[in-house]
Amino acid sequence: MGEVEQPISRWRNILEYSILLTALIISALIILKGDGFVPKPPMDQHFVETVNLQLRQESGHFVFQYPNLMHAGGITSSLTAGLFKLIIPTTSATLNWSFKIFAMAGHLITSFYLLRTVIPNWFSLRLLGFLIIATSGFQLLEPSSEVVSASFLNLFFIAALRPWPKVVPAFFLACFGLCKVELALSAIALSLLWWAWEWRRGTPKSFQSTVFAWLFMAMFLAPAFVLTGSNPFTADRGSTAFFSTYKDTMRMHQFQLVPPTEAEADVAMRKTVFRDSPTFKDVIIKHPNLYADYLGVSAARSIPNILKVFKFMLIPFIIALSRLKYIKENPFILQSAILVAACILIPSWLFIFVRMRYIAKIFPLVTAATISSSIELSEQRKSHLATLWVSGLATLAWQLFSLTPYQD
Numbered sequence: 001m002g003e004v005e006q007p008i009s010r011w012r013n014i015l016e017y018s019i020l021l022t023a024l025i026i027s028a029l030i031i032l033k034g035d036g037f038v039p040k041p042p043m044d045q046h047f048v049e050t051v052n053l054q055l056r057q058e059s060g061h062f063v064f065q066y067p068n069l070m071h072a073g074g075i076t077s078s079l080t081a082g083l084f085k086l087i088i089p090t091t092s093a094t095l096n097w098s099f100k101i102f103a104m105a106g107h108l109i110t111s112f113y114l115l116r117t118v119i120p121n122w123f124s125l126r127l128l129g130f131l132i133i134a135t136s137g138f139q140l141l142e143p144s145s146e147v148v149s150a151s152f153l154n155l156f157f158i159a160a161l162r163p164w165p166k167v168v169p170a171f172f173l174a175c176f177g178l179c180k181v182e183l184a185l186s187a188i189a190l191s192l193l194w195w196a197w198e199w200r201r202g203t204p205k206s207f208q209s210t211v212f213a214w215l216f217m218a219m220f221l222a223p224a225f226v227l228t229g230s231n232p233f234t235a236d237r238g239s240t241a242f243f244s245t246y247k248d249t250m251r252m253h254q255f256q257l258v259p260p261t262e263a264e265a266d267v268a269m270r271k272t273v274f275r276d277s278p279t280f281k282d283v284i285i286k287h288p289n290l291y292a293d294y295l296g297v298s299a300a301r302s303i304p305n306i307l308k309v310f311k312f313m314l315i316p317f318i319i320a321l322s323r324l325k326y327i328k329e330n331p332f333i334l335q336s337a338i339l340v341a342a343c344i345l346i347p348s349w350l351f352i353f354v355r356m357r358y359i360a361k362i363f364p365l366v367t368a369a370t371i372s373s374s375i376e377l378s379e380q381r382k383s384h385l386a387t388l389w390v391s392g393l394a395t396l397a398w399q400l401f402s403l404t405p406y407q408d
Contacts, residue, residue, distance in 0.1 A: 012123045019127065020112050023134040027104050030140055036097045044143035047073030048099045049092070053082035066223045075178040075220050076152065077145035103147040104139040110154035111364040117158050118333055118368040122375060128392045129371050132313065135399040138360040146360045149179035153340070154364055157333065160194060166209050169194075174216030176361075183361070186343035187217065193339055197332045239280040243269070245352040249297050280351070295350070302354035306345070309359045311398050312391040313370055319387065320373035329376050337362065337369035 038049035051073065052065045067078035081099055090098045111133045115126045141147050152175040159169035173194070177187020191213040198206035247269050273290070277283045284291050310317065320327070320334055327334060341362050348354045371388065378385035 016112075016116075016123070016127065016130075019130065019134075020108065023108055023130075024105055027108065027134075027139050028101050031100045031104060032097055034096070034100075036094045037092060038096045038099075039142070044072040044145065045096070047071065047078050048081045048144060049095060051078040051082045051085075053079070053086060068224055069178060069181050069184075069221065072143065073145045074180040074183075075224070076175040077148045077179040079220075080148055081144070100140070100142070100144055100147075103144040103151070106151035107139040107147045107154075107364075108134060110151045110158065113158050114154045114364055114368050115371075117161050118330075118372045119375065122371075125371050125375065125388070125392075128389075128396065129367050132367055132392060132396055132399065133364050135396060136309075136363060137399070138357075138363055141357050141360055145179055146357050149176055149183060150361045150364060152176035152179060153361060156190075157336070157365065157368075160209075161330075161333070167212050170209060170212030171216050173213045174220060177213075177217055178220050182344070182347060184217075185347070186340045187213065189339055189343050190336060193332075193336060197335075239278075241351050242280045242283065243274070245298075246294060249301070249353075250294060298349050298353040302345070302349050305354050305356045306359065309356050309363065310366070310395075312394040313367065315391045316374045316384070316388045317366060317370040319384065320370055320377065323377055326380065327373050327376050330372065333365075334369040334373045337366045341366065 039045045041050075047067075051067060067073060067075045067082075069075050071078070073081065084099055084102055085095070088098060088102075112130055115129045115133075119126045119129065138150070139147060152172050156169050156172040156176060159172055170191075173187055173191060177184045191210045194213075195206055195210040198209050274283055274287065277286050307314065321338065324331065324334060324338075344358060344362060345354050348358055371392075374384050374388040378388075
């Protein structure tokens with residue numbers, strides 16, 4: 001029997017890797033149809049071009065540019081782009097192509113191995129999961145920081161669920177948390193859940209998991225203070241994001257006259273609506289009714305985006321969520337998906353709204369968690385597996401007929 005299973009397993013591996021290679025080639029060709037030049041500010045993708053890790057001399061002084069957490073690309077996405085440019089020779093006319101292909105490859109390859117780690121014994125469902133991820137279009141996203149952060153999150157789970165030294169997943173978790181400032185909360189919360197999971201499994205010195213992750217985050221943050229003398233936490237991005245989004249989404253409802261330019265609209269909004277509220281906290285305290293109205297509009301924009309991204313796969317995910325207490329074999333992956341999704345989507349809703357590209361970071365994780373949880377639940381009731389297949393195939397068909405990169 002083993003002699004028969006061995007060639008079958010080999011052919012399955014060949015098929016899986018062939019599909020991965022095909023997805024990489026098709027995605028690269030789609031990227032090459034775009035512009036090779038990196039977009040200029042205010043587009044967030046500009047971090048790929050502006051980051052410069054070369055130690056150079058200017059006006060008789062050595063200069064080393066270290067990324068700021070509050071800037072586009074955060075710290076670790078910018079470091080990744082900077083190291084990429086130091087190693088790979090590029091030109092201004094090809095830099096965007098080169099880095100987007102690099103980020104795309106990292107996203108697809110890490111998603112591929114995440115599925116192989118979480119779903120080791122179900123070849124057909126691994127294949128379905130990867131095809132759903134590959135046809136989502138998330139690997140083509142700009143800014144590339146969204147794609148890079150997803151790769152680091154995938155690498156964390158690959159390393160944490162395998163018998164690798166704790167320092168390795170801790171490093172990847174820190175990299176994920178510092179890709180963009182809004183991910184720091186997710187990384188800290190996930191590090192605590194990881195600690196609890198290790199402790200419940202009886203892992204010796206389980207606290208080291210969290211300690212290593214926090215140490216790596218501190219190590220990445222320290223140069224922002226030491227080398228550049230700047231505080232990465234000084235910028236108030238929350239207020240900036242809120243006021244900008246409020247102006248765009250609410251001014252037609254709040255202003256009797258719509259100013260012709262964005263600058264005039266911003267001035268009018270701050271003078272007539274929030275004249276005594278320079279910060280986001282002031283808005284909540286002094287204008288709770290206006291903020292409540294805004295939350296309603298934000299939800300109206302966020303919920304459809306979530307539905308558009310997950311499509312029919314929301315059905316088995318919600319079922320797994322409702323039966324979380326029955327998942328005993330590996331609840332960590334589903335618990336992590338819920339926790340990270342909450343830490344990313346809820347703040348987005350409170351400050352601006354959930355854009356589809358924000359979900360790119362967690363899409364492979366949620367897909368893997370949904371499939372693995374449905375497999376375990378199917379041992380109790382076969383209908384869970386049928387629901388997963390119908391939802392997965394319907395989602396795959398939807399995405400194949402509308403394969404376009406997410407821009408929202």
